[in-house]
Amino acid sequence: MAQNDMNNTLLKVKDLKKHYPIKKGILGGEIGAIKAVDGVSFEVKRGETFSIVGESGCGKTTTGMCLNNLIEPTSGEIYFNDKQVSFRQKKDFQEVRKNMQVIFQDPYSSLNPKHSIQRIISEPLVINKMGTKSEIEDRVQSLIRLVGLDSYHLNRYPHELSGGQKQRVGIARALALNPDLIICDEPVSALDVSIQSQILNLFEELQEKFNLTYIFISHDLSVVEHISDRVAVMYLGKIVEQGTREEIFNDPKHPYTQALLSSVPVAKPKSKNNRTRIVLEGDPPSPQNPPSGCHFHERCPVKIEACKKAYPDMREVNNLHKVACHLVSENLSITTQ
């Protein structure tokens, strides 16, 4: 990403929450809430890849779905191109959605099996009345070639394509309306490793060509390390650390980030960034009943007394690197290795 683009904010998310109420009986009142996303804030710059990582159930996919209004957030603010987006104003959101597309994890189920590839890619163009029939056909022809497939694939059906080819079709469909932002939800995790790198390369080529912005949601840290400019780490519905790729992968500050990264193989095992494996005890707690204080304290190998009492504020290590941990707030060294 060019340095000039660093200050060019495309998306701003403030205190986003998605709480699912828990009710007692059929007519019973609310007795609690599952806090799937619990006060998430971040900014995404135009032309960058911003990744959201964490274990299954940490809230990363729910965050992506809230951004695209696939599920309605409980509260929070979203600004796209400096304009606040209202979740409840359908018309308001339709306009944004043209500029904010989604690529889903599973290319096998995200394409309608009864529709030809031609119809699947042309659908957003037809729905949004983006030209005459022949203009739409021309656009679809150029889109299929853009993602590395041939014109003859347009007459095929999803079941006739490989997983990688189906994901290329998903990418072509997402590009149809010339979006600024694409939310990629685990876009390569259902693919073979050899195909994953081809699709990641395609994402990078398209980003360079069209100055695309990606929000990349993934549990796979090797993929995230490859593709990201900046990374946010989520634990139990909250962002616990965010920073540039280098800061997160070479100098993680939060004990949870350190533990997550310790399970990722490093390319040069003898380099100074070699990571000793940290095995966390227990499973992540339920978002219905998170522990008091820092939600990570029951599993944290370096917790202090304060960790059980209060949730740590997000503190700046520098203007791009932020961490929610009492040890960072108190300038204590964090050594879990």
Ligand code: SF4
């Ligand atoms: Fe560990 Fe305490 Fe930091 Fe939470 S606040 S990550 S429990 S040291």
